[in-house]
Amino acid sequence: MLYDVQYIGNSRGIFCVALVAVTKPVTSLRVQLVKEWLMTTELPESHADLLERPLFAHLATIRPDGSPQSSVMWFDWDGRRVRFSHTSTRQKYRNLLADGRVSFHVQDPENAYRTLEVRGRVESMDPDLDATFYRSLQQRYGSNVPVLDADVRVVIVVEPTNFVAVFGGLTKVETDALTALLEQLDEGV
Template sequence: MTTVPEDLLHLLTDPNYGDLATVRPDNTPQVNPMWFLYDADSNTIRFTHTSRRAKFRNLQANPAMALCVVDPDNPYVFIELRGRLVEVIPDPEGAFYPILGARYGNPDTPVPPDAADRVILVMSIDHLTRK
C-alpha cells in the first residue's frame, strides 16, 4: 500500500477534479475528468459511475487504472495515483452521486436519472508519482 504524502493530501481532500485513465480493449488509454472521494481510512479512491459506460467495461476487462490530480493553484504540482479496481459497489439509488455533488460545491445535486445503473468504483493506491 502506498501512502499519500502529507504535503499533497490537499489535492485529494479538496474538491479538485481528477483525470481517470483506464485501458480500452485495443490497449489505448481512455481518460476523462471525474469527481472522486479519497477514503483515508482504506487509502482508496471512490468514483460514481454506471455499469453501462465504456469506462466500466474497460475496468471489467482490465482493472488497471490511474488518477492524476493537478494543483489548481500551481499546475506544476500534481499527484498521479496508479492502482486497480478493487471493488464495485452497487448504488441503484444513486446515493453516492449527490454526496459527490455536495463535495464539488452543489449541495442540491439530485439523484441522477440513471440511478438504477449506478455503481461506486473503488480504486486501490498501489503506486504514486508526484511533482
C-alpha cells in the same frame, strides 16, 4: 568559490530537481538531474490536500483494444481508498471490467505544476443503491442536479498502489537567480 545549488526546475511542464555544483574559476560544472518526482506507496503528506479537496481526477483507463482512454472524474478519498461514481452502461465501466488497472492525476489549481499521480487497481464496482454515493459526491462538488440514472449507478473503489508527487516549479525570483548563475558560469568557462 563553490556554488552548490539545489533547485526545483520546470522542465516541459513536469518538474525536476537539479543539483548544480561548480567551482569558480570553473574547473568543473556538474548539472545532474537527481529527482524529477517522488514515488511512494503511501500518500505523501505534502500532496494529501490534492485528494482531500474536491478537485478533478484526470483518469486514464484501458479500452478493450488496449488503447488508452482519458476522462475527467469526480472522486472521494477516505484516507485509504479512492471512490468514483459511474454507470454500468458506459465505456469506462466495460474498460474496468476487462482491466482494473488505473492511473489518475490531480492538479493543484493554484499551482499547475504541483500534481499528484495515483496508480492503482479497481477493488470493487458495486451498485450505488439509490445513488447514495453519487449524491454525496454532488454535495462534495457543490452540484445539485436531478439524478436520472440512479438505477445504473455504480461505485468504483480503487486501491492505490503508488503515489507520484510532482512538486511545483521555481518561483520567478528563483528562475532569474538560476539563469543569472548559469550565464555567469558560461562567461567563466
